[in-house]
Amino acid sequence: MDFRLNNEAFITEAPFGELQVSGNPEQGYRPYQLLVSSIAVCSGGVFRKIMEKQRIPFTDIQIHADVTRNEEEPQEITAVHLHFKVAGDELKEHKIEKALQLTYKHCSMVQSVKDSIKVTETFELV
Template sequence: MEFKMKDGGFVAELPYGKLDISGDENYGFRPYQLLVSSLAICSGGILRNILEKMRLDVQDIQITAETERNREKANRVEKVTLHFKITGKGLKKEKLERVMALTRKNCAMVQSVEGSIEVEETFEIVEV
């Protein structure tokens, strides 16, 4: 990736489109938003793949991410909580607990921050 300076931040031209990044939301995505998005969407993608391979009847996955930051240490991200709302038919809590463990183990972004950022995953099942 190549990042070029622009007014208020930086920009990268990527195959899918332009990515504007800045510490000021008026000029682009904030770096911490990209970090949290990487954790959430990597986990969500792995979760989706595992559920599809298991042929579980899932219609939707929604992810809510909450962040705890430490103002005393450069406002660093210390904890990210990812809550997965999984909508489907016949989903069992015990099976999804195993799926969540596999998801964590196979998500490159979560594994990359292990030991420096606490990542907590929770889920709820919405039966349709």
């Protein structure tokens, strides 16, 4: 990926369009938002694939990410908690729990940050 400076933001061209990143929230996505998004969406994609392979029928998955940051500079992310809301008929809690355990193990973004950011996951059936 290549980035170019444009005022207060760095810009890159991605397959789905331009991505503008800046520490200033008025100029683009903040870097921590992209990091958390990567962890959440990677986990969600892996979770979906595992559920499909295990033939666990679901109709929707929503993910809420709670982020904990160090209050002192440089305000690094210290923890990310992902809460999955899974909708579907006849969902079994033990199967969803097992799928989430596999998700943690197989998500490349979680595995990339696990030694520096604590990533935890919970779920509820809706």
